[in-house]
Amino acid sequence: MRKQTMDRDWIATAKTLSEALPYLQRYTDAVVVVKFGGNAMGDDDAMAEFARDIVLMKQVGMNPVVVHGGGPMINELLGKLGIKSDWVRGKRVTDKATVEVVEMVLSGLVNKRIVQAINDQGGRAIGISGKDDDLMVCEADDPELGFVGRPVEMNVQVIRDLYGAGMIPVIAPVATGPNENETFNVNGDTAAGAIAGALQADRLLLLTDVAGVKNKEGEVITQMTPDEVHGLIADGTISGGMIPKVETALQAVKEGVRAVVILDGRVANACLLELFTEHGAGSMIRSTVPRVKPHRR
Numbered sequence: 128m129r130k131q132t133m134d135r136d137w138i139a140t141a142k143t144l145s146e147a148l149p150y151l152q153r154y155t156d157a158v159v160v161v162k163f164g165g166n167a168m169g170d171d172d173a174m175a176e177f178a179r180d181i182v183l184m185k186q187v188g189m190n191p192v193v194v195h196g197g198g199p200m201i202n203e204l205l206g207k208l209g210i211k212s213d214w215v216r217g218k219r220v221t222d223k224a225t226v227e228v229v230e231m232v233l234s235g236l237v238n239k240r241i242v243q244a245i246n247d248q249g250g251r252a253i254g255i256s257g258k259d260d261d262l263m264v265c266e267a268d269d270p271e272l273g274f275v276g277r278p279v280e281m282n283v284q285v286i287r288d289l290y291g292a293g294m295i296p297v298i299a300p301v302a303t304g305p306n307e308n309e310t311f312n313v314n315g316d317t318a319a320g321a322i323a324g325a326l327q328a329d330r331l332l333l334l335t336d337v338a339g340v341k342n343k344e345g346e347v348i349t350q351m352t353p354d355e356v357h358g359l360i361a362d363g364t365i366s367g368g369m370i371p372k373v374e375t376a377l378q379a380v381k382e383g384v385r386a387v388v389i390l391d392g393r394v395a396n397a398c399l400l401e402l403f404t405e406h407g408a409g410s411m412i413r414s415t416v417p418r419v420k421p422h423r424r
């Protein structure tokens with residue numbers, strides 16, 4: 128009985144490996160920015176699963192860079208402190224008291240939870256925020272939003288130094304401003320897009336809580352060009368929280384990221400399925416989509 132199980136496992140593994148091999152070669156040295164949203168994080172087991180994927184990516188020669196969110200965790204502490212939040216176009220209106228809580232939760236609790244999970248799986252994660260080495264300098268996005276930042280200057284050498292030294296950078300979307308003592312709260316997707324753009328990343332994976340961008344019939348659209356995305360926003364198919372996500376994707380592609388994929392981070396091995404299988408996962412956005420081959424790459 129046990130042998131039979133092992134055989135079946137072995138066949139599955141061999142099949143997976145033979146399918147994955149061409150991708151392993153293709154992705155050597157690839158820079159892959161992974162945005163891990165608060166809604167995609169789940170329990171400790173899901174976190175460990177995510178961390179295993181990231182460590183495996185590193186072990187096969189890629190350069191994973193994790194940028195995280197943590198909106199639900201910020202909500203929890205704000206709730207305990209009796210501070211209310213308003214939202215404008217998917218961004219949290221952030222006053223002085225709120226930005227302090229945002230920094231505590233993102234740079235502290237959430238960042239270190241991810242760092243620890245990756246290290247527990249044998250990786251060497253280093254947690255930083257956009258403040259470290261002036262990685263991300265922001266200006267106020269919109270006076271209506273308070274201390275919400277729009278990245279205006281990126282200094283990504285610190286990220287290259289970290290992954291070049293064998294480490295996995297884990298970045299909280301909190302940034303500095305052009306003036307002394309300024310702190311900005313940056314939407315996690317925005318931060319991940321700006322970092323991926325500045326790194327000219329090979330992939331930006333935006334992990335969320337839906338399988339991908341859906342059409343009017345509710346089916347996941349596996350590939351899209353920027354023109355197609357604009358059309359889906361204009362006709363209302365893409366709405367709500369998906370709008371800032373696809374706008375981030377469009378901006379990143381414009382800045383030179385080779386492809387952006389929006390996918391469900393709650394699915395086991397989400398990153399590996401996307402990178403190492405022919406069918407991929409979620410919705411891929413890139414400037415041109417090959418029409419000849421039916422598969423994704």
Ligand SMILES: Nc1ncnc2c1ncn2[C@@H]1O[C@H](COP(=O)(O)OP(=O)(O)O)[C@@H](O)[C@H]1O
Binds near residue numbers: 167
């Ligand atoms: N066309 C669409 N396809 C998929 N999701 C969409 C679409 N339009 C709107 N959405 C909504 O966008 C949500 C994802 O955005 P959001 O909740 O902000 O994600 P996250 O918290 O992971 O950043 C989905 O849960 C879904 O409700």
Ligand SMILES: CC(=O)N[C@@H](CCC(=O)OP(=O)(O)O)C(=O)O
Binds near residue numbers: 163166313
């Ligand atoms: C300006 C703004 O809205 N910042 C976000 C930062 C965290 C985030 O983006 O978290 P998720 O990825 O989990 O949504 C916030 O305050 O919630």
